[in-house]
Amino acid sequence: MRKLKLQMQVSVDGYVCGPNDEMDWMVWDWDNELKQFVGELTNPVDHILLGRKLAEGFIPAWESMAEKPADANEDKTFIYKMNDTAKTIFSRTLTASNWKNATLATENFIEEIAALKNQPGSDIIVYGGVDFVASLIQSGLIDEYHLFINPSAIGKGRSIFKELNGTLQLKLVSAKSFACGIVVMSYVPA
Numbered sequence: 001m002r003k004l005k006l007q008m009q010v011s012v013d014g015y016v017c018g019p020n021d022e023m024d025w026m027v028w029d030w031d032n033e034l035k036q037f038v039g040e041l042t043n044p045v046d047h048i049l050l051g052r053k054l055a056e057g058f059i060p061a062w063e064s065m066a067e068k069p070a071d072a073n074e075d076k077t078f079i080y081k082m083n084d085t086a087k088t089i090f091s092r093t094l095t096a097s098n099w100k101n102a103t104l105a106t107e108n109f110i111e112e113i114a115a116l117k118n119q120p121g122s123d124i125i126v127y128g129g130v131d132f133v134a135s136l137i138q139s140g141l142i143d144e145y146h147l148f149i150n151p152s153a154i155g156k157g158r159s160i161f162k163e164l165n166g167t168l169q170l171k172l173v174s175a176k177s178f179a180c181g182i183v184v185m186s187y188v189p190a
Contacts, residue, residue, distance in 0.1 A: 006144065010147045088104075142189070
């Protein structure tokens, strides 16, 4: 069975965005060590899951990065990986996907993801959005949690753990800090 990994940026106080989806608190000045870490995390991934809201920004952003000429020191391998990897967009409002390598899923998300996990292939990764990931957590579909804790507290916002009906017990697999202030906490369900 394929593993479903979650990679998510989180504030120190547990929010993934502000109350109005603000993301200006996130650290994006990543050093090479953090970029390498992310590359290793995504290397075995051959499928990306996205909620509609995130897909509308995520896919065009990666496509535009691929279209820009590379400077002499830039390695675009990761950019190509993001663009070339198959994606499933989960939406209740879209009727078609006009993005490269992206299919649309509009039915029972939980059943569709369970079926994807049972197909042959490598790891699957989900990046968001908030409500979509919250439903995956509530349904017990996440196999690995990779939480990128940013050195910011925002006081209020939206949480991916808001749909829990009880305690979610996790086992720490690793914790790694980076020069930019991000600490990546990796967990599996206990």
